[in-house]
Amino acid sequence: MPDRGRGCDAEPLFVFPVARGPSAAAPGTDVVAPTSLGDAGTVSTETRGQAELRALLRGLPGVDRVGAEARAARLAARSVKAAAKARAVDLAISMVDLTTLEGADTPGRVRALCAKALRPDPGQPDVPSVAAVCVYPDLVGAAADALAGGGVGVASVATAFPAGRAPLAAKLADVGAALAAGATEIDMVIDRGAFLAGDYLKVHEEIRAVRAACGAAHLKVILETGELGTYDDVRRAAWLAMDAGADFVKTSTGKVAPAATPPVVLVLLEAVRDYRAATGRAVGVKAAGGIRTTKDALRYLVLAAETAGRDWLTPDRFRFGASALLNDLLMQRRTLATGVYSGPDRVAQD
Amino acid sequence: MDVFEYAPAPESRDAVRLRASYGLFVGGEFTGGGGAPFTTVEPATGEPLAEVATADAADVDRAVAAARAAQTAVWGPMPGRERAKYLFRIARILQERSRELAVLETIDNGKPIRESRDVDVPLAAAHFFYHAGWADKLGHAGFGPDPRPLGVAAQVIPWNFPLLMLAWKVAPALACGNTVVLKPAETTPLTALLFADVCRQADLPPGVVNIVTGGPGTGRALVAHDGVDKVAFTGSTEVGREIARTVAGTRKRLTLELGGKGANLVFADAALDEAVEGVVDGAFFNQGHVCCAGSRLLVQESIADEFVERVKARMATLRVGDPLDKNTDVGAVNSAAQLARVTDLAAAGEREGAERWSPPCALPEHGFWFAPTLFTGVAGAHRIAREEVFGPVLSVLTFRTPAEAVAKANDTSYGLSAGIWSEKGSRTLWVAERLRAGVVWANTFNRFDPAAPFGGYKESGHGREGGRHGLAAYLDV
Structure with missing residues (x-):
């Protein structure tokens, strides 16, 4: 066949004037032009007022539900095959936060999971390690011991996960305990009740307090989008979390359905893209809950590449919160390498 | 880190069997044409795809006569519920052969397979399903208890959505009891000719759908033919004006769907x-x-x-x-x-x-x-x-x-x-x-549905296609 074009797939280049930002269109928001969010690459340390936050969040452009879902569905039709698929599977493995968040979790269970995190498939030594292991705070010590020196992060849910219904002091104690036991990443939940009641300031201050407590640890803020109800509120919650200092915005706890969905992740990716354009700071996205298959994972990678840009395709900026996903990725990897589907008995069930 | 580059994911060309040459479809048979054959080209490569017959005035005459005979003897008198069965059958075959149709449309037209697969072919089938539903309910469409068909419809369609525009024209015409002579665009005749095969597969009575291929001369001969009761055209405003002049002062009904600057x-x-x-x-x-x-x-x-x-x-x-x-x-x-x-x-x-x-x-x-x-x-x-x-x-x-x-x-x-x-x-x-x-x-754009009438104001033409309003173009109302 004669030669054909490779296509206009150049990197999206956002060059918004910083003084305008995505809220420039809406009336009443010019008092909180994103220049006041702080200098490029740093987080604002100013305290915001309730009115200021409301103006910021309500000045964000809306999300049209039908259009957002259609866009996500269209990107789901992208075909990732052959060499591209092999690269994407390895990339996805390196983005997994291997998670166990059960009442029945034990140190033994966590150690087994950590072994798998370090060497996901002993039969394939070139499989990359996952990004992190994610556990409850009281099991952080077991995880930190098992993972020591392996380059895999220790993430802990904290702040009265999953409901977040506890006094701030208790939440901070939760965070402090996890950090003291060796957590390098904190996955906090926001107070959805306060957010839905319009008390954006309370949510903002809680995130700022946890941010301060985290020190050098990585902070992921769980929005629990399944409880927010609208994409408009998903976008607002993402901006609120980013403004308060989140390193990552995360869809879900995994305890509420629906958890991560492609349109929700699309809206989050648009938010981090616009936030970087306005402030210069890049925030990551973590899709968590309900992602079980390689096909699903690749669709999220396509969403990230075509929405936020290819520089989001790194474990520093995109993560999967999942447990079952890893085994499917490993099975697909074996299939790609050998041409034969090997079945679930070939991968560890931990 | 590796750049996330999609590997090529080509749809297989084997889904369709291209022939070296194609004829006209008249009276249920593929026949040669009197004019000099023309070549249809693959836009993505500039390479020739196939040779296609050109219908001259005599071929157009034959096609109109076949359509008239079928309309008078078979299709016109047939009860609506029987016509509906044929339309449902065509719709289902379009779905069954969707991959073949999509690949052929993409090769002949140049449009991405994603669009021919996800838009053109499914919508074409939807138009047949929708109008199949109307065929036995025309008395309830608001045009009187027993609206009559017009007779033989001459339909000239453009190259931008070859199969879909065929469906927009053929489905309502057939549902209302008309027979058709359709001329596809010179650069995109192939899916119309594959549709002719679909008609045969559906056992559609001979002469109900006739397809004449060719250039502007064929179109002119068809539009000007005395035996035609209705002219439907989608294409440029310039050609639309010429057709309006040709049809002016005759008994022929006319609908035009022309250009736009949305x-x-x-x-x-x-x-x-x-x-x-x-x-x-x-x-x-x-x-x-x-x-x-x-x-x-x-x-x-x-x-x-x-x-x-x-x-x-x-x-x-x-x-x-x-x-x-x-x-x-x-x-x-x-x-x-x-x-x-x-x-x-x-x-x-x-x-x-x-x-x-x-x-x-x-x-x-x-x-x-x-x-x-x-x-x-x-x-x-x-x-x-x-x-x-x-x-x-x-x-x-x-x-x-x-x-x-x-x-x-x-x-x-x-x-x-x-x-x-x-x-x-x-x-x-x-x-x-x-x-x-x-x-x-x-808050949306380019959203089409067979139940929604489509058509223009001013120099974008007159008449509506789709929905209840679209039926008026093919009924004697």
């Missing part, structure tokens, strides 16, 4: 990400070869700079190239002639002072290609703001108030489509009432 109106309170998506889709869907394309972007001045940056960023992610690749967003321009026209109008835009921009984009060396192009600083008097480009070219204009948006949107000799992007319902309704366009979309 506007997308983006207000400052719009859902911006979805508006960007709709604007880009409105302008570059099917390489802009869409009569209702949103080829003018009217954006509120207070957000214009930011919005145009977002549109550019989205355009940079459009994947232009091999139409058979499942990841391609924008395919090839349909013909050398159309490429010359688009190139000429874009050059005129630059000469008149508008600023031209295209994303960095490697186009294939062979075939007919045009990079997605955006013009800013466009004034209402520029040619690119007034003439239908019918290619992947978007002109950006700005407005200050809703009243000015309406005035600018209506400042065109066409009136086919418009889109309104706003999160404020009352404003959307206020604007929609004032737009002189046959189709007004709100």
Whole structure:
């Protein structure tokens, strides 16, 4: 066949004037032009007022539900095959936060999971390690011991996960305990009740307090989008979390359905893209809950590449919160390498 | 880290068996043509695909006679519920053979397989399903208890949606009891001829659907033929005028679906990400070869700079190239002639002072290609703001108030489509009432449904296709 074009797939280049930002269109928001969010690459340390936050969040452009879902569905039709698929599977493995968040979790269970995190498939030594292991705070010590020196992060849910219904002091104690036991990443939940009641300031201050407590640890803020109800509120919650200092915005706890969905992740990716354009700071996205298959994972990678840009395709900026996903990725990897589907008995069930 | 580059994912050409030459479909048989055969070319490569017969006046005569005989003896007298069975059968076969039809459409037309697979073929089947449902309910369509068909319909269709435009024309005509002689466009005859095979597979009585291929001469002979009761045309305003002159003073009924210069109106309170998506889709869907394309972007001045940056960023992610690749967003321009026209109008835009921009984009060396192009600083008097480009070219204009948006949107000799992007319902309704366009979309664009009538104001033509209103074009009412 004669030669054909490779296509206009150049990197999206956002060059918004910083003084305008995505809220420039809406009336009443010019008092909180994103220049006041702080200098490029740093987080604002100013305290915001309730009115200021409301103006910021309500000045964000809306999300049209039908259009957002259609866009996500269209990107789901992208075909990732052959060499591209092999690269994407390895990339996805390196983005997994291997998670166990059960009442029945034990140190033994966590150690087994950590072994798998370090060497996901002993039969394939070139499989990359996952990004992190994610556990409850009281099991952080077991995880930190098992993972020591392996380059895999220790993430802990904290702040009265999953409901977040506890006094701030208790939440901070939760965070402090996890950090003291060796957590390098904190996955906090926001107070959805306060957010839905319009008390954006309370949510903002809680995130700022946890941010301060985290020190050098990585902070992921769980929005629990399944409880927010609208994409408009998903976008607002993402901006609120980013403004308060989140390193990552995360869809879900995994305890509420629906958890991560492609349109929700699309809206989050648009938010981090616009936030970087306005402030210069890049925030990551973590899709968590309900992602079980390689096909699903690749669709999220396509969403990230075509929405936020290819520089989001790194474990520093995109993560999967999942447990079952890893085994499917490993099975697909074996299939790609050998041409034969090997079945679930070939991968560890931990 | 590896760059995330999609590997080529081409749809297989083996889905379709191309023949070296194709004939006319008259009276249920494939026959030769009296005129000199012509060659249809694959736009993506410029290579010839097949030789196709040209119908001369005698062939057109034969086709009209076959259609008349079938209408009088078989199709006209047949009860609606029996006609419906044939239409349902055709619809199902279109679905069953969808892959074959989609691949052939993409090869012959140049449009991406994603669109022929997800839009053209499913919608074509939907039109047959929808009109099959009407065939036995015409007495309840609001045209009296027993509306009669017109007789023989001459239908001339364009090259931008070859199979879909065939469905828009053939399905309602057949549902209402007419028989048809259809002339597909010279550059895209192949799916119509495959449709002829579908008709045979469905055991459609001979003569109910006849297909004559050829150039403008064939079209003229068909439209001017005495034995034709109805002329339906979709295509350029220029040819539409010629047809109107030919048909004037005869008994023939006429519907015309012609050009357009659709506007997308983006207000400052719009859902911006979805508006960007709709604007880009409105302008570059099917390489802009869409009569209702949103080829003018009217954006509120207070957000214009930011919005145009977002549109550019989205355009940079459009994947232009091999139409058979499942990841391609924008395919090839349909013909050398159309490429010359688009190139000429874009050059005129630059000469008149508008600023031209295209994303960095490697186009294939062979075939007919045009990079997605955006013009800013466009004034209402520029040619690119007034003439239908019918290619992947978007002109950006700005407005200050809703009243000015309406005035600018209506400042065109066409009136086919418009889109309104706003999160404020009352404003959307206020604007929609004032737009002189046959189709007004709100917070979406290029959305088609067989139940929704489609057609134009002013020089975009008259008559409606689809829905209950579309039936009027094929009934003696």
